[in-house]
Amino acid sequence: MTSESANPQPAADVAIVGAGIVGICAAAYLTEAGYAVTLIDRTGVCEETSSGNASAFAFSDVLPLAHKGMMRNLPRWLADPLGPLAIPPAYLPKLLPWLWRFWRAGSPSHYEASLAAQAGMMKLAEPEWMGLLDRSGTKSMLREDGSLELYESESEFRASLPGWAARDRFRIPYRHIEGEELAALQPGLSKQFVKATFVPGWKTADDPKVLGKAIWAYAEAKGAAFIKGDVALVMPSRERITIQLKQGRTIMARHLVVAAGAWSHLLARQLGDKIPLETERGYNTTLPVDAFDVRRQLIFSGHGFVITPLATGLRIGGAVELGGLKLPPNFARSRAMLEKAKRFLPGLKTEGGREWMGFRPSLPDSLPVIGQSKTAANVYYAFGHGHLGKTQAAGTARLIRDLVSGEAPALDLSSFSPQRF
Numbered sequence: 169m170t171s172e173s174a175n176p177q178p179a180a181d182v183a184i185v186g187a188g189i190v191g192i193c194a195a196a197y198l199t200e201a202g203y204a205v206t207l208i209d210r211t212g213v214c215e216e217t218s219s220g221n222a223s224a225f226a227f228s229d230v231l232p233l234a235h236k237g238m239m240r241n242l243p244r245w246l247a248d249p250l251g252p253l254a255i256p257p258a259y260l261p262k263l264l265p266w267l268w269r270f271w272r273a274g275s276p277s278h279y280e281a282s283l284a285a286q287a288g289m290m291k292l293a294e295p296e297w298m299g300l301l302d303r304s305g306t307k308s309m310l311r312e313d314g315s316l317e318l319y320e321s322e323s324e325f326r327a328s329l330p331g332w333a334a335r336d337r338f339r340i341p342y343r344h345i346e347g348e349e350l351a352a353l354q355p356g357l358s359k360q361f362v363k364a365t366f367v368p369g370w371k372t373a374d375d376p377k378v379l380g381k382a383i384w385a386y387a388e389a390k391g392a393a394f395i396k397g398d399v400a401l402v403m404p405s406r407e408r409i410t411i412q413l414k415q416g417r418t419i420m421a422r423h424l425v426v427a428a429g430a431w432s433h434l435l436a437r438q439l440g441d442k443i444p445l446e447t448e449r450g451y452n453t454t455l456p457v458d459a460f461d462v463r464r465q466l467i468f469s470g471h472g473f474v475i476t477p478l479a480t481g482l483r484i485g486g487a488v489e490l491g492g493l494k495l496p497p498n499f500a501r502s503r504a505m506l507e508k509a510k511r512f513l514p515g516l517k518t519e520g521g522r523e524w525m526g527f528r529p530s531l532p533d534s535l536p537v538i539g540q541s542k543t544a545a546n547v548y549y550a551f552g553h554g555h556l557g558k559t560q561a562a563g564t565a566r567l568i569r570d571l572v573s574g575e576a577p578a579l580d581l582s583s584f585s586p587q588r589f
């Protein structure tokens with residue numbers, strides 16, 4: 169058993185810091201494998217970024233962010249203070265090193281390497297999620313109705329084609345559509361959308377928070393334990409790791425998994441691992457379920473947001489604000505996307521919404537960090553999934569289980585190494 173006391177004793181199994189979707193899935197996989205798991209979080213289970221996202225299982229979303237299309241849009245996006253991408257001026261100096269790495273990640277060779285690694289991760293993530301949904305009895309929360317990516321002009325559609333061609337290389341099915349077929353897949357859409365791409369394999373879940381809590385209930389039923397606490401200090405030695413909470417308690421474990429989302433680098437730094445993690449803050453509004461009859465996830469890439477029909481409401485949002493962990497939220501962003509959504513779906517009822525902001529944990533090359541600390545082989549990192557943390561959580565959990573149990577990882581982890589920077 170993992171022990172927890174004022175005078176700690178050497179303990180056996182695994183402690184996980186961070187009860188977002190990545191930590192929850194890791195807890196489920198490790199508990200299934202017979203480990204005694206303690207999950208630690210300062211807020212609760214699935215209460216941060218994993219609670220309010222767009223709920224997509226975006227297994228076909230393999231393009232790294234630093235691609236040419238993105239770079240082309242940058243000047244236009246940055247010119248609009250409430251547009252898809254914003255950098256608060258006060259945060260810019262702190263961000264420059266990350267931006268430089270992001271820029272480099274867009275070079276052809278880096279881009280190709282990240283694309284292949286991302287596609288490999290997605291190939292693992294999909295069957296791992298389907299298996300976990302089955303085992304945890306949560307499959308009924310899965311919606312397999314595909315997505316529609318929408319274009320306002322021929323030129324916007326044409327600009328998307330290289331990205332679709334890249335997906336061809338990984339045999340990702342999609343279909344470009346227009347006219348009646350588009351109107352049938354999403355009735356009531358504004359006529360300004362002249363074309364769309366339908367991705368049949370795109371999936372969503374009823375609600376990310378409900379799903380996260382249900383996966384946790386499964387892990388808990390198998391024996392995992394939760395401790396509410398803010399981890400202040402991690403002190404590894406060869407046999408055990410001492411985890412000190414701000415509340416004064418100490419927890420001991422043989423292995424530690426750091427799955428603390430956008431805050432993970434703060435713990436990694438204590439172990440001598442310098443990882444360039446930034447946060448892409450994202451915003452949304454969740455309207456009542458009957459706000460509009462949206463049939464499947466709608467993606468407005470040119471405007472940087474999506475509309476997702478959930479069991480708990482209609483969620484509208486996205487956008488990226490590179491503003492760090494401390495600045496207060498600017499919910500004018502949520503409202504700006506809602507205004508656009510009203511134009512795109514005439515008749516959308518915009519009253520009664522809940523606004524939300526979350527912290528995407530993002531590395532400059534759009535790939536997560538999955539691997540061991542350079543100074544402590546019994547500390548494992550599982551963070552930095554950016555826009556895709558829900559999609560990749562079960563795949564990451566599988567890889568962490570492989571590492572903790574000393575098995576060969578299901579995927580070559582060199583592209584995800586904490587030491588790659």
Ligand SMILES: Cc1cc2nc3c(=O)[nH]c(=O)nc-3n(C[C@H](O)[C@H](O)[C@H](O)COP(=O)(O)OP(=O)(O)OC[C@H]3O[C@@H](n4cnc5c(N)ncnc54)[C@H](O)[C@@H]3O)c2cc1C
Nearest residue numbers: 186188189190218221222223224399429450556557558559
């Ligand atoms: C607007 C928006 C839309 C998104 N849409 C999607 C989507 O459709 N599909 C998708 O796959 N992804 C999506 N994402 C991304 C996804 O939400 C994230 O990648 C994912 O939630 C990250 O999960 P996590 O478990 O790493 O982090 P989190 O969910 O943030 O969990 C980290 C946890 O660590 C805890 N923690 C941190 N430090 C400490 C400490 N010192 N002590 C104790 N606890 C600590 C925090 O309290 C938190 O609960 C979206 C994100 C946003 C913002």
